[in-house]
Amino acid sequence: MALVRLLLQFMMEIFVLPVSILQFVGVWDPLYKRFFPYLMFRITAVINDKMGKVKKELFSKLPDFAGSSGLTILEMGCGSGANFQYYPRGCKVICIDPNPNFEHFLEKSRAENEHVKVEKFIVASGEDLSQVATGSVDVVVCTLVLCTVRDIDLVLNEVTRVLRPGGAFFFMEHVVANETTWLHFFQHVIQPAWRYFGDGCYLTRDTWTNLEKANFSELNLTRITAPFKWSLISCHIIGYGVK
Structure with a gap:
């Protein structure tokens, strides 16, 4: 079976060779x-429809980590602002995304969610949050982002740096399926093409291992199956880690 998977992966690499060349040049x-951003604006509406209850329950714990001056959230990989509707009233949000083309959609979400105060939009990657001061935020939020970053461990180091002591990192991420399943097989077969059409997304990451070895004093992590029929991203981990 491993040989078959490698053969199919090779065939997929051949299939996307024109895209590989376009990327190289x-x-x-x-x-x-x-x-x-146009694609994600459509997709996140579907994700919120399917995962809205999960997000609402997860983010209901955000007020527990508010500081003395209220709740300041840093959302990493904010995209179009799809999480704003689940944030508590009166919170302040710093938005970070490496793609500046999301700003137009972010403004639309800001107008539709007046209960949150969006302080600024910073164009940066998760590996370099140098524009955010050490220990300056109460919460970092990251949903469906760690699948695309170059270095998860470096991102988590930056997360713990910008969090104040006692602050929390909230996450919802899709991960690789159990290796005994057909889903695991097809995730690896499709990956050579998926990375191009998912903005660098990896279907095959065991992100929970990075979270488990990160410098959190407490880690609350739950595995769930997202209600996406025939989906390559149905395996999820959700939860939060406390600094």
């Missing part, structure tokens, strides 16, 4: 980064 990424 520097054409693919600029074009796709302009198109991707």
